[in-house]
Amino acid sequence: MIYFDNSATTQAAPAVVETYAKVSQKVWGNPSSLHNFGENAFHLLEQSRHQIADLIGAKTSEIFFTSGGTEGDNWVVKGTAIEKRSFGKHLITTAVEHPAIHNSMAQLADLGFDITYLPVDQEGRINPADLKAAIRPDTILVSVMAVNNEIGTIQPLLDVAEILKPYPKIHFHVDAVQGIGKGIQNLIMNDRVDFVTFSGHKFHAPRGVGFIYARQGRKLAPLMTGGGQEDNWRSGTENVPAIAGMAKALRLLLTDETAKVARERAIKQRVYDHIKDLPKVTIFSQPTAGFAPHILCFTINGVRGETIVHAFEDQGIYISTTSACSSKKHLASSTLMAMQVPEAIATSAIRISLDENNTLAEADEFNRVFDNLYQKFSKINADA
Amino acid sequence: MQYTEIMVRYGELSTKGKNRRNFIDSLGRNVRKALHDFPTLKVHADRDRMHISLHDEDAQGVMDRLQLVFGIQNFSPSIRVAQDMDEVYATAIAMVQAQFKPGMTFKVNTRRSDHHFEYDTNEINDMLGGQILDHVAGIQVKMQHPDIVIRVEVRMNGIFLSSETINGAGGLPVGTAGKGMLMLSGGIDSPVAGYLGMKRGVDMEMVHFFSPPYTSEQALAKAKQLASTLASYSGSVKFIQIPFTEIQEEIKEKVPEGYLMTVQRRLMMRLMDAITRERHGKAIFNGESLGQVASQTMDSMIAINDVTALPVLRPVISMDKTEIIKVAEKIDTYNLSIMPFEDCCTIFAPPAPKTHPKLDRSRSYEERIDVAGLMQRAMDGIKISEIKPGENYMNAQEDVFAELL
Numbered sequence: 001m002i003y004f005d006n007s008a009t010t011q012a013a014p015a016v017v018e019t020y021a022k023v024s025q026k027v028w029g030n031p032s033s034l035h036n037f038g039e040n041a042f043h044l045l046e047q048s049r050h051q052i053a054d055l056i057g058a059k060t061s062e063i064f065f066t067s068g069g070t071e072g073d074n075w076v077v078k079g080t081a082i083e084k085r086s087f088g089k090h091l092i093t094t095a096v097e098h099p100a101i102h103n104s105m106a107q108l109a110d111l112g113f114d115i116t117y118l119p120v121d122q123e124g125r126i127n128p129a130d131l132k133a134a135i136r137p138d139t140i141l142v143s144v145m146a147v148n149n150e151i152g153t154i155q156p157l158l159d160v161a162e163i164l165k166p167y168p169k170i171h172f173h174v175d176a177v178q179g180i181g182k183g184i185q186n187l188i189m190n191d192r193v194d195f196v197t198f199s200g201h202k203f204h205a206p207r208g209v210g211f212i213y214a215r216q217g218r219k220l221a222p223l224m225t226g227g228g229q230e231d232n233w234r235s236g237t238e239n240v241p242a243i244a245g246m247a248k249a250l251r252l253l254l255t256d257e258t259a260k261v262a263r264e265r266a267i268k269q270r271v272y273d274h275i276k277d278l279p280k281v282t283i284f285s286q287p288t289a290g291f292a293p294h295i296l297c298f299t300i301n302g303v304r305g306e307t308i309v310h311a312f313e314d315q316g317i318y319i320s321t322t323s324a325c326s327s328k329k330h331l332a333s334s335t336l337m338a339m340q341v342p343e344a345i346a347t348s349a350i351r352i353s354l355d356e357n358n359t360l361a362e363a364d365e366f367n368r369v370f371d372n373l374y375q376k377f378s379k380i381n382a383d384a
Numbered sequence: 385m386q387y388t389e390i391m392v393r394y395g396e397l398s399t400k401g402k403n404r405r406n407f408i409d410s411l412g413r414n415v416r417k418a419l420h421d422f423p424t425l426k427v428h429a430d431r432d433r434m435h436i437s438l439h440d441e442d443a444q445g446v447m448d449r450l451q452l453v454f455g456i457q458n459f460s461p462s463i464r465v466a467q468d469m470d471e472v473y474a475t476a477i478a479m480v481q482a483q484f485k486p487g488m489t490f491k492v493n494t495r496r497s498d499h500h501f502e503y504d505t506n507e508i509n510d511m512l513g514g515q516i517l518d519h520v521a522g523i524q525v526k527m528q529h530p531d532i533v534i535r536v537e538v539r540m541n542g543i544f545l546s547s548e549t550i551n552g553a554g555g556l557p558v559g560t561a562g563k564g565m566l567m568l569s570g571g572i573d574s575p576v577a578g579y580l581g582m583k584r585g586v587d588m589e590m591v592h593f594f595s596p597p598y599t600s601e602q603a604l605a606k607a608k609q610l611a612s613t614l615a616s617y618s619g620s621v622k623f624i625q626i627p628f629t630e631i632q633e634e635i636k637e638k639v640p641e642g643y644l645m646t647v648q649r650r651l652m653m654r655l656m657d658a659i660t661r662e663r664h665g666k667a668i669f670n671g672e673s674l675g676q677v678a679s680q681t682m683d684s685m686i687a688i689n690d691v692t693a694l695p696v697l698r699p700v701i702s703m704d705k706t707e708i709i710k711v712a713e714k715i716d717t718y719n720l721s722i723m724p725f726e727d728c729c730t731i732f733a734p735p736a737p738k739t740h741p742k743l744d745r746s747r748s749y750e751e752r753i754d755v756a757g758l759m760q761r762a763m764d765g766i767k768i769s770e771i772k773p774g775e776n777y778m779n780a781q782e783d784v785f786a787e788l789l
Contacts, residue, residue, distance in 0.1 A: 019788045039602060043779040044788070051789050247789045 002317045002362045006202075007149055007178060007295055007353035013204040013252060016245040020206055023241040031238050032229060041240050048240075048247035055250050056196075057189050058213050064230050065243050068210040069177040069199030073100035073143075075223050075234070076173045076195045076212065080141045081108050082221035087169065088138025092116045094126050094155070095338035096148050098175060102334075114138075123290065124153035124339050132163050141171045146179030146188050150322040150335040150351060151284045152295030154184060161192035171195060171218065177202055177210075181253040181356075182292050183261040194218045200242065204355075205249035209242035253356075260356035265293040267354055270363040272296060275370065280378060282345060284336065294355065297322060297333075299348035303377045308350050315369045319352045385482060387443040387461040389544060390450065391537075392434035395457045395554050403560075408434075410557040410585075411455040417619035418449045447550060452616050454583050455560075456552030460535065464542040467501060472508075472543055473515040476534050479547045480520050489526035490516065496538040508536055556585030558618040563587045563665040564697070565624075565656060570607045570725065573671030573700055575614060575717040576708050580699035581669045582617050588669065590614070590621055590771075591659060593628040593652060598732070603725035608769075608777040613717050616773040626655055627765040631758045636732050638752045645737040646746050647753075649679050649688040654755070655762055657692035667695040673708065674701050678737040687746040720778075 003011070012020075023044065029037035031045045046060070053060045066072045081091065091108065093101055095117045105115045116134045118126045131142065142164060144155050157174060164172050173195040176188045181203055188196060196213040200206060214220060214233075226235030268287060275281045275298065283298040285291050300308060305321035312319050322333035332346035352366070394411065412429030415436070419425060424439040425446065438446065443461050450459055463479070465471035480490060492513045494505040503511065512534070513525060537544040564586040566578040582588050592607040608623055615621045631651050639647045656668045672680045679688065689696055700708050712718035776782055 022788060034600070036601060040781055043781060044785050047779070047782065047785045048789060244785075244788055251789065 002358075002365060004317060004319045004352040004354060004358065004362075004366065006355040006358075007351065008320055009201050009207070010204045010355055012201075012206055012245070013249055015252065016204055016206065016249045019248045020241045020245040023244045027240060027244075031240060032227065044244055045238055045240050048244050051247045052211060052250055055254050056185065056213065059216060061231075062213055062216055064212050064214055064233050065238055066210045066212060066234065067208050067239075068201065069098070069175070069197055070100040071223075072177075072197030072199070072210050072212045073098065073175055074104045076171070076197060076220065077101060077104040077141065077143060078108065079220035079223060080171045080173070080195075081111075081113055083219050084140040084169075084171070088136075088140045089113045090116070090136050090139045091141040091143070092118065092131065092134050092139060093141075093143045094118045094120065094145065096120050096124055096150075096153070096335040097143065097145055098149055098177070099334075101143055101145070101175060118144075120153075120335075120338050122339055123286065124148050124151050124284070124335055125290065126155060128156055128159035128163055131160060135163075135167060135170070139167070139170050141173060143173040143175065145175040145177075146184065147176075147182060147292040147295070148335055149178045149295075150333050150349075151297040152178075152292040153285075153335075154179075154187070154290055154292055157187045157193070158190055161190045164192050173197070178292065178295070180250075181257060181260070182264075182294060183257060184292075189213070195220070200246040200249065203249050203253045205246035206242045209239055209246050211246070261293045263356060264354045264358070267358055267360055267363045268293060268296050270360060271352065271366060271370075274363075274367040278374065280374070284339070284341070284349065295351060295353050297336075297349055297351045299345055299350065300374060300377055301345065301348060303348055305348050305350045308348075308373065308377075311373050312369060317366055317369055319350055322349050322351050385461070385463065385479065388438055388464040389462045390436040390438065390443065390446060390459050391462050391544065391546065392436065392450065392459040392552070393457045394432075394434070395455045395552065395556065404431075407455065407557060407560055410559045411453070414453055414455070414557050414559065414619060415450070418453050419446060420619075422446060450552065451550070452553055453557075454553050454555035454585065454617060455557030457554065458549050458551050460546035460549050462535075462537075462544045462546040464544050467498075467538070467543055469503070469508075469511065472512060472536065472545065475545050476512055476536070476547075477516060477519045479534060479545060480516055480523065480532060483532055483547060484520055484523060486522055488531040489524045490532040490534065491525060491527055491530045492516070492534045492536060494536040494538070498538050498540045501538045508538070512536065553583070553617070555583035558582050558585060559587045561585035561587075562667075563589065563663070564667045564669050565589050565591050565660045565663070565665045567652065567656060567668065567670040568592050568607055568610060569671070570603055570610065570721065571671065572705075572712050572718065572721040573673055573676075573708055575610045575671075575715070575721060576703075576711045577669055577671040577699045578614050579617065579711065579715050579717075581697065582614065586667075586669070587618070588614070588621060589624060589663065589665065591624045591626060591656060593626050593655075595627075595629040595632055598629065598632070599726050602723075602778075605777040606720060606723055606725055608771060608775075609720055610717055611771045612773060612775045612777065613715065613720065615771050615775075617715075620770055620772045623769050623771045624659060625767045625769075626659070626762055628652075628762065631753075631762060632732050634753050634758060639749045641734040642736065642738045643741060643746060643749045644732060644734045645679055646684060646687050646741040647750050648732070649684075650691050650746060650750055651755070651758070653688055653696075654691045654759060657694055658759065658763060659766070660694055665694075667697050668692065669697050669699065671700055672698045673703055673705070676705070678739045681739050683740040684738075687741040687743050690743060690746070 027041050029041040031042040049063045050060045053063050118130045171194050175197045177199045194215045199210040224235045272287045280301045285297045333349050336346035408429050422441040425441045426437045428435045492509045494508040496505050535546045566588050568574045568590040590611040594604050611623045
């Protein structure tokens with residue numbers, strides 16, 4: 001079995017599962033309880049928070065646990081809207097964000113907020129000049145993803161930061177769900193960024209856990225109100241086993257990050273080199289530094305993405321159409337549509353996404369299977 | 385720089401005569417204790433200076449510890465070379481180059497205790513100064529307030545060079561002033577009072593009253609953690625815990641509400657008196673600051689102090705809360721102190737304690753309880769432990785957790 005769908009989700013690491021199990025069995029007190037048992041869970045929670053903060057270069061007080069990337073994105077977008085609505089009702093994002101951002105923005109638009117969607121170029125990247133032109137006196141949030149989940153484009157976050165420096169009142173949010181552990185921490189945790197979203201299951205932690213970074217001094221209205229956990233920012237009994245597992249997973253992820261990134265890049269390059277000259281192949285992700293090392297998106301022209309996914313599946317290789325979130329709806333890739341790729345091609349796109357455990361041998365196996373499928377589809381669909 | 389020795393200058397030797405030896409011996413003992421886990425270094429406490437030969441130990445690690453030891457005015461990491469001017473030149477030039485930035489000035493300051501060495505201090509100053517001027521482009525000599533001072537000490541066993549002077553903690557070596565007992569509650573003020581007392585040379589023992597189940601295990605752990613932080617200044621401290629529950633319950637039952645606090649405090653003070661005498665202490669220390677709470681008025685002090693003839697010393701008596709907090713932050717006790725656990729001073733606290741209790745009434749209300757019996761049982765329940773710097777009481781699970789994470 002070859003698993004090339006790590007941008008959809010990753011397998012929880014055995015060491016992480018072990019932590020999850022041990023904590024569930026031994027440190028299962030409620031961290032808010034006064035007795036020793038609760039106190040113990042509280043300490044583990046805080047030690048996890050401390051470790052995570054250290055790993056991403058933040059302060060312990062700047063880490064807030066969530067249920068994952070979707071909650072984090074919803075929280076920053078809506079929390080900013082609520083917190084800062086008296087200052088303005090204009091939010092800026094990009095045309096290629098994850099639905100967690102887009103649909104949050106759409107809800108706010110229904111409530112009378114004004115949203116600007118920055119366009120992208122043929123590589124799926126925004127032009128910082130467009131952002132500069134879009135900023136208004138009533139702008140309260142700029143939200144830009146670090147790495148596009150469908151084709152792997154790295155957005156120019158340092159340019160965005162530079163543009164936002166004269167606007168200290170605007171919240172700057174980065175969705176780093178696909179960006180963590182990909183060698184771009186200096187872009188994500190830049191001097192100007194205020195909020196960053198992370199999701200555990202994208203880096204071998206359990207499902208249903210994530211965290212946000214919130215710069216000290218910045219405020220966000222809570223979406224989850226209740227018992228006042230997380231310093232009143234996010235109520236709900238903390239998921240201590242998953243949080244501890246995530247702290248461990250993050251540590252493992254960021255150990256030898258450079259070597260892991262290089263390995264992913266090499267695998268991506270090998271597939272890229274193999275398919276790049278084929279006449280019926282269109283590639284959207286480049287092997288250059290402007291793209292994440294782990295995502296490669298392309299089409300076999302004229303063959304529907306889901307057909308290819310199932311054909312690979314028959315050979316024990318798991319890939320996906322551009323994003324797991326949109327695939328069951330049979331929608332064309334929203335990123336490719338935003339890049340002005342014709343709909344017929346956009347519906348054909350497939351994505352392979354790697355992690356640090358994949359190997360060059362798997363790339364060779366993928367290439368071998370790919371050749372067979374390519375020939376077969378070329379015969380069936382001669383004019384494609 | 386690979387340092388070979390750290391030269392320590394003593395703090396105020398206000399105590400002269402025979403006490404000087406006592407001061408130096410105590411400081412030597414405290415320094416050895418603070419550096420106990422650097423096995424190869426040697427501490428020589430001489431009459432004027434203390435010399436710590438590093439052998440292969442980590443100079444920075446040693447200096448971090450030294451900075452906390454009371455009785456040290458300042459110290460300089462030094463390099464020993466042979467009695468050979470060429471070696472002196474090479475080492476001094478390297479030292480200057482490590483610090484030099486364009487525009488800086490320097491001077492050489494030589495002391496010579498080995499008078500058989502062929503050059504005298506002025507000659508050494510001249511020769512070495514010339515070498516530095518020749519080898520470090522752009523540097524200038526300045527006698528008043530130079531940026532870099534190269535200190536040269538010619539001793540029998542070599543020539544010692546240093547260029548840095550690092551301030552120590554000042555004060556007197558812990559132990560030179562005798563033993564005292566600190567009432568350590570867990571709040572912000574008492575650890576600061578303890579620190580200030582230790583700075584004046586007091587060998588401080590930490591006394592903590594606890595009242596389970598009204599106060600939690602965490603409150604006790606917090607007091608121990610504070611004691612561990614204070615232990616950094618002396619190497620280790622004794623922690624004495626006194627059970628106080630029965631006394632508080634009895635007082636609550638028998639004493640009118642307005643005098644609850646006063647009588648409680650009188651009982652605490654009686655116990656402090658008893659334990660101090662038993663352990664040959666000479667004074668009671670606490671964190672009272674005038675006017676801060678009901679028990680800290682002069683009238684309250686009259687009513688409470690009534691039960692002991694020992695000196696009750698209050699190092700923070702005239703400090704503002706903000707000044708106390710500043711010290712607490714400096715000595716790293718503040719964040720611990722503000723952790724929210726009930727302590728025995730807050731439980732059973734009446735809504736309106738008397739800020740000006742009358743001495744005679746305090747005495748007569750106290751007679752309603754069985755002072756002798758309660759004290760006896762409290763004294764029987766005392767537990768004493770040794771607490772060292774760096775010990776972890778708040779989160780004993782940290783290592784276990786570290787494996788999980």
